[in-house]
Amino acid sequence: MENVLSILFCLTLLYLVITSRLKTYVAILRTQGVLLSAIMIFPFMRHLSVHILIIPLMSLIVKAIIIPRFINKIIIDLDVKRIVEPSIQPFNFLLLSVASMSTIFVAAHVLSGYTPIEPIPFASAFSAIVTGIFLIIFRKKLIVHVVGFLILENGIFLFGTSVAAEMPTIVELGAMLDVFVVVFLMGIAINKISSTFAKQDVTVLGKLKD
Amino acid sequence: MQYLFLIGCSLFFIGAIAALLIRPIKHALSIVVVITVLALAINLIFALMRLIALPMVTDLFPVFSDHASLFRADGLALFFLLVITTVAIPTVISTYSYLQHYLHKEASVRSFLISFSLLLLSTQLLVFANHSIVFLVCWELMTLMAYLGMLLEKEKEEVQKGSFIFFTTTHMATLFLYIFFFLLHDHFGSWSFSDFHLSSSMGTIFYLVCGFGFLGFGIKAGFMPMHFWLPWAHPIAPAPLSAFLSGVIIKTGIYGIFRVIEFCSPLPVWMGIIILVVSVFSAIFGVWYALTQHDIKKLLAYHSIENIGIIGIGIGLGVLGVSYSIQSLVWLGFGGALFHTFNHAIFKTLLFLGSGVICHNCHTRDIEKMGGIVHHASWFVGLFLIGSIAISGIPPFNGFMSEFLIYKGFFNAAAALGNYFPLLMLLLSVGLAFVGGLALVCFTKINSIMFLGTERSSLQSFKVSSTEYTALGMLASLCILFGIYPQSVLGIISSVITFNHAGIIIQPYTMFTHWEFLTVIFVSVLLTIVCVVLWKKFNTNQRISQAWGCGYTALTPRMQYTASSYADEINSIASQTLHLEKHVTAPKTLFPQPSHFVSHAEDFSEKRFIAPMYKYIMNKIDSFEFLSRTDIRFYISFMLIMAIIYGGIAIVWPH
Incomplete structure (x- = not known):
């Protein structure tokens, strides 16, 4: 079941790569939040307890509800153009992502022979990290950078669950708080930037250099 | 007593927090100074008690006994703690009056106080570190805090430049130390100092480790080719910090070199000779460059290089003693080096604190623009003079005592080793004597030009506060005490050397010289001088007038000897080596025209x-x-x- 969910997670990544609408990005973030909490609950389906439920529930609330809402609010408040401006053709980007993903899957398969990891969640997690970085590299809009960062974070989250079945609760909670604060700060920063510069692009940030 | 050091260290944190929180800034300053002095006094008592009990000590650090591998209070560490605390107490006291001038810049003063308390703490922990990583953390903290302290007047461009040079250079030293410790860890599989035992039979690793160690610690100490950061960093630092930099922080480099030497056994002869040659080189050229300077603090910075050279000579002699296993030479060399470390810390702190007072009152660091200070503050000039005499190595003061040990070391080595050593030792002792002579010229230069004569630029008042007098007085009395009664320190140094070079059983230090005769001679000479001065003062009718100007009537202050003209004879001997340049624009016609003279090295x-x-x-x-x-x-x-x-x-x- 985890493997199926991880594959679904990977598919959302591929969708993320080809889409060019901001709305879809937010939807994908929401989906990934749900998927992640599901992946976390599944191994413990048999013997549920409040203690185990805390983290998945928290991640569901933060990742699937609060953050997407917040990003939507920024998009509406700042009146960001709803189309992303790619600096690479979507098809090329797709090719690149598929190539790196297949490399990662093969590498994960090879690695699983040596170390005790579950190859599919591991590879999906790694692909999410790489896709997040790609998204930051190939897109200009600042809000998309925030999304890329979140995807990267999702990847790290999944990574944790694939390597060790149960991360220490405090670490997970800390990571959650971290993400929340970062998104919050980025929202404020983008707000400020939009009042200074007309475009919310990374290209204008070069002007801040001294 | 067990927890004395712990209490002392935690007080520094309390001091830092107090500096951050207490308002107004005036109260914060006085409270921090009181807390820090208290903490330093506690640590000083701790160091003294442990040092006196040293030969019997078996557990090395009772406070952190369960972390025995992290900290260790052996003889060398305790001795350096003694040096640090002794010097830091007057420095902190004088900080009180120094910072009064900056109270309008509240944030800067607060950050200075915080970084200074943490600097004191990290320096003291550094000497106790027995774990390489703890050592490196303290080392970095020390560098960083010294850098932050330098930024008191960060709006000035020279401060930015000088502190940056300090920061980058000391970081380079840290890089070498990282390599040094990683190599050691790689070879011995341990981070503990007590597990490192190098010997020259190891081949390449020995040379690499020694090279990186001496390079890293040598940069910090300021040995000659690596000294270039000192003349930049010292002038721009606030006076208490430059006193601490010169008195203590560069001594941590010496401490490190002692540690490197401890790691190696047996010690090769070439190591001693290399240390000797480098040290003599830095001593001679350090003092010579000092002679060419016009900036009082830069001049003192070059004197630090000279004194580090003298300490290095002592270390080199000690290394020779260990490698030929001549006990007396070990004692004279290492003992001279340790004693000079202590003495230099004392008189250099005295001089730097004094220079801070002068700079504040004259609003310049340029010696050529000062003059006639003795007419405003004769007691202050007297204290500065004591420091000057001590640093020149003139008998009744402490500078002479340590140099005396090193000279005895030369003769001892020449007599005991034979072969080519008598010649080498002759050359070295001539070099050291030359250094003493140049230092004397240099300090007569600054004392006469700054204090005597008439004022070159008008000086309404020269204020020295009571805290400054206290600080300077403490240091000056230590100079005299160690000069006429060196036994007080020599006993401690003996036990330190016995403790840290356990293989060598040191004879009682009284074997080498009848110290009590020296005490008697010095005390009688001092008393005679005092009597003569008093007699002259009360029994002659003095006539006070200007110096005789060769019958010329319209004298102006500009017609006095200047610092450059005073030192010119000696500087021109080595003008090419020193890159001494003089630019003169003299009038070419018969009638007077504006003319200029500029000299710089x-x-x-x-x-x-x-x-x-x-x-x-x-x-x-x-x-x-x-x-x-x-x-x-x-x-x-x-x-x-x-x-x-x-x-x-x-x-x-x-x-």
Whole structure:
């Protein structure tokens, strides 16, 4: 079941790569939040307890509800153009992502022979990290950078669950708080930037250099 | 008593927090000074009690007994704690009056106080560290806090430049130390100092470790080719900090060198000879460069290099003693080095604190613009003079005592070793004597030009506060005490050396000289001088007038001897080595015209080695400028590329 969910997670990544609408990005973030909490609950389906439920529930609330809402609010408040401006053709980007993903899957398969990891969640997690970085590299809009960062974070989250079945609760909670604060700060920063510069692009940030 | 040191250390934290929180700033300053002095006094008592009990001590650090591998209070560490605390107490006291001038810049004063308390703490922990990582952390903290303390007047351009040079240079030293400790860890599989036992039979690793160790610690200590940061960093630091920099922080380099020597056994002879040659070189040229300077603090900075050289000579002699296993030479060499470390810390702190007072009152650091200070503050001048005499190594004061030990070491080595050593020792002792002579010229120069004569620029008042008098008085009385009664320190030094070189059983230090005769002689000489002065003062009718101006009536202050003219004779002997340049525009016609004279010396290592190297590196770096982009996406791609490369290497790397 985890493997199926991880594959679904990977598919959302591929969708993320080809889409060019901001709305879809937010939807994908929401989906990934749900998927992640599901992946976390599944191994413990048999013997549920409040203690185990805390983290998945928290991640569901933060990742699937609060953050997407917040990003939507920024998009509406700042009146960001709803189309992303790619600096690479979507098809090329797709090719690149598929190539790196297949490399990662093969590498994960090879690695699983040596170390005790579950190859599919591991590879999906790694692909999410790489896709997040790609998204930051190939897109200009600042809000998309925030999304890329979140995807990267999702990847790290999944990574944790694939390597060790149960991360220490405090670490997970800390990571959650971290993400929340970062998104919050980025929202404020983008707000400020939009009042200074007309475009919310990374290209204008070069002007801040001294 | 067990927890004395712990209490002392925690008080520094309380001091730092007090500096942050207490308002107004005036109260914060006095409270922090009181807390810090208290903490230092506690640590001083701790050090003294442990040092006196030293030969019997079996457990090395009762406070942290369960972390015995992290901290260790052996003889050397305790001795350096003694040096640090003794010098730091007057420094902190004088900080009180020094910072009164800056109270309007509240944030700067607060950050100075915080960084200064943490600097004191990290320096004291540093000497106790027995774990390489703890040592490096304390080392970095010390550098960083000293840097932050320097930024008290950060709006000045010279402060920015000087502190930056300090920061980069000491970081380079830290880099070498990282390599040094990693090599040691790689070889011995341990981070503990007590597990490192190098010997020259190990081959390359021995040379590498020694090289990096001496380089790293030598930069910090300021041995001659690596000294270039001192003349930049000392003048711009606030006076208490430059006193601490010169008195203590560069001594941590000496401490490190002692540690490196401790790691090695047996010690090779060439190591001693290299240390001796480098040290004599830095002593001679340090003092010679000092003679060419017009900036009082820069001059004192060069004197630090000279004294580090003298300490180095002592260390070199001690190394020779260990490698030939001559006990008396070990004692004279290492003992002289340790004693001079202590003495230099005392009188250099005295001089730097004094220079801070002078700079505040005269609003300049240029010796050529001062003069006639003795007519305003004769007691202050007297205290400064005591420091000057002590640093020149003149008998009744402490500077002489340590140099006396080193001279005895020369003669001892010459007599005991034979072969080519008598010649070498002769050359070295002539070199040291030359250094003493130059130091004397240098300090007569600054004392006569700054204090005597008439004022070159008008000086309404010269204020020395009571805290400054207290601080300077404490240091000056230590100078006299160690000069006429050196036994007080020599006993401690003996037990330190016995403790740290356990293989060598040191004879009682009284074997070498009848110290009590020296005490009697010095006390009687001092008393005679005092009597003569008093007699002259009360029994002659003095006539006070200006100095005789060869019958010329219209004298102005500009017609006095200047510092450059005073030192010119000696400087011109080595003007090429010193890069001494004089530019004169003299009138060419019969009638008087405006004329100028400028002289300045450039540091050869800075001009010949450091500046070209810096230029070369900058050129190389400039060729990578195409990588510098304003867009963050490029940097993220660089990171991704590097991660891929590292990952690839990790996969291919043979297991």
